[in-house]
Amino acid sequence: AQKITQTQPGMFVQEKEAVTLDCTYDTSDPSYGLFWYKQPSSGEMIFLIYQGSYDQQNATEGRYSLNFQKARKSANLVISASQLGDSAMYFCAMREGHRDNYGQNFVFGPGTRLSVLP
Amino acid sequence: DGGITQSPKYLFRKEGQNVTLSCEQNLNHDAMYWYRQDPGQGLRLIYYSQIVNDFQKGDIAEGYSVSREKKESFPLTVTSAQKNPTAFYLCASSITGTGPSSPLHFGNGTRLTVT
Numbered sequence: 725a726q727k728i729t730q731t732q733p734g735m736f737v738q739e740k741e742a743v744t745l746d747c748t749y750d751t752s753d754p755s756y757g758l759f760w761y762k763q764p765s766s767g768e769m770i771f772l773i774y775q776g777s778y779d780q781q782n783a784t785e786g787r788y789s790l791n792f793q794k795a796r797k798s799a800n801l802v803i804s805a806s807q808l809g810d811s812a813m814y815f816c817a818m819r820e821g822h823r824d825n826y827g828q829n830f831v832f833g834p835g836t837r838l839s840v841l842p
Numbered sequence: 843d844g845g846i847t848q849s850p851k852y853l854f855r856k857e858g859q860n861v862t863l864s865c866e867q868n869l870n871h872d873a874m875y876w877y878r879q880d881p882g883q884g885l886r887l888i889y890y891s892q893i894v895n896d897f898q899k900g901d902i903a904e905g906y907s908v909s910r911e912k913k914e915s916f917p918l919t920v921t922s923a924q925k926n927p928t929a930f931y932l933c934a935s936s937i938t939g940t941g942p943s944s945p946l947h948f949g950n951g952t953r954l955t956v957t
Binding site: 777815829833 | 875882883884885887930932934941942943944945946947948949950951953
């Protein structure tokens with residue numbers, strides 16, 4: 725079963741506008757972490773933002789914020805004031821807490837390709 | 843600066859040859875991982891290691907082998923048994939024992955082409 729779903733294969737946004745990238749997840753573990761990564765065309769994976777399942781507030785890191793709706797199992801990434809350099813693949817990932825000591829506990833979604841238009 | 847170094851960036855091999863991808867980290871992380879990424883797709887786990895001299899198969903381990911003789915190093919060998927080895931390979935590391943909050947830190951990847 726797909727644990728991380730990203731329903732938008734591709735998204736376009738105008739420079740300086742905000743954009744939301746969708747992510748839904750599936751887990752029965754009460755303790756988990758949600759992560760977003762950016763992958764530019766050069767290939768490296770850049771860690772953007774983290775949200776813990778017990779966190780009461782939505783995470784923010786500069787222009788990135790995570791819209792965490794626990795009951796809906798949704799963890800959407802919001803990028804404000806888009807820049808041309810934001811054009812990249814974006815991956816949502818989940819780490820389940822109960823398997824932390826056994827590895828093999830990161831699950832990645834298929835990704836969303838964001839294109840920022842000038 | 844601490845980080846993960848993967849080498850080489852591009853690798854070309856003939857079919858039937860084994861090839862070893864290097865991954866070195868100086869972050870003092872216990873856990874290391876190898877992922878495979880095919881064009882337009884997400885990451886799939888090949889092998890991971892939580893501690894020196896121990897490693898476990900991931901979801902797509904067939905045709906691959908690893909070793910973990912040092913904490914800093916986790917080389918991946920793509921053997922001739924791997925049916926479709928052409929892909930982008932990413933090495934990662936993370937802290938262990940801190941619950942689900944520790945992110946993966948990635949190297950810059952190795953793009954392997956087998957013809």
